[in-house]
Amino acid sequence: MGIRETAGEAYREALPALATSAVGGLLAGVVLGGMRAELRAIEGLLVLVPALLATRGSVFGSFGARISTGLHQGIVEPRVDLGDDRLRAAATAALANGVLVSLVAAVLTVTALTLLASPVAPLSVMLGVALIASVLSGAALTAVVLLVVFAGYRRGYNPDTFVGPVVTTTGDVAGVFFLLVAARAVLALVAAAGGGA
Incomplete structure (x- = not known):
């Protein structure tokens, strides 16, 4: 396969994910635009949004790349198997890192604004x-990454091509949506x- 064919195949695989990414970004923006009341009630929340996203x-994205590499190396099967130690460890690490980094971002936001x-808003908020x-x-992202990467791989697509746009889009949409849920809950x-907040 020549360079032109390889490039064409990469574009064909990535184009749907990139188009979805554009639509998802707009959707995330609409949700964020609808958070005016929460952004006013929790002062400093807008500063935290980019860090969380x-x-x-x-x-x-790193989690998706790990799964993709595992698939290419043959050490991960293209199915969700909770008994797979590697898969479970990678998912747990991604969740733990996401929570830890988000908490650090909240502390840094409060510190910087102070x-x-x-x-x-108070640090506890x-x-x-x-x-x-x-x-x-x-x-949500763990489930989406696993399902999309495995489904794409089983259909013959290279997960490296589409995991980035899928994670970015899902991260933006889920991140803003769950930020709204979290703000309302708090x-x-x-x-x-x-x-008072």
Whole structure:
């Protein structure tokens, strides 16, 4: 197979994922635009959004690459098998890294905004939002990455070609959606406790 054929095949495999990525990015933007009340109620949350979304892409992009490499090397079977130690360890590591990095991002956000004398919600509120959003989006991304990578591989596609756009898109959409869910949950908890954010 020549260079032209190889490039053409790569574009054919990647184009649907890239088109989906564009649509997903717009959807994430619409959800974020609908979060005005939550962004006003939790001061500093908008500063946390890019960090949370970037960590979704980085952590779960790495997870997808690990699974793809395992498939190419033949050490991972193209099916979800919870008894597979490698698969379980990779998924657990991705979830743990996603949660840890999100919590660190929340602490850094509060610290930076405090040092800049900018209004910011209490650390407990930011940590609560980061924790809930990272756990929920991490679970969703783990499932999506595994299902999409395995399904694509079984159909003869190279997962390296489409895992990046799929993870980025899913990370943005799930990240913003679960950020909204987390913000509302934390605001409800704060209201139930009788405090203000």
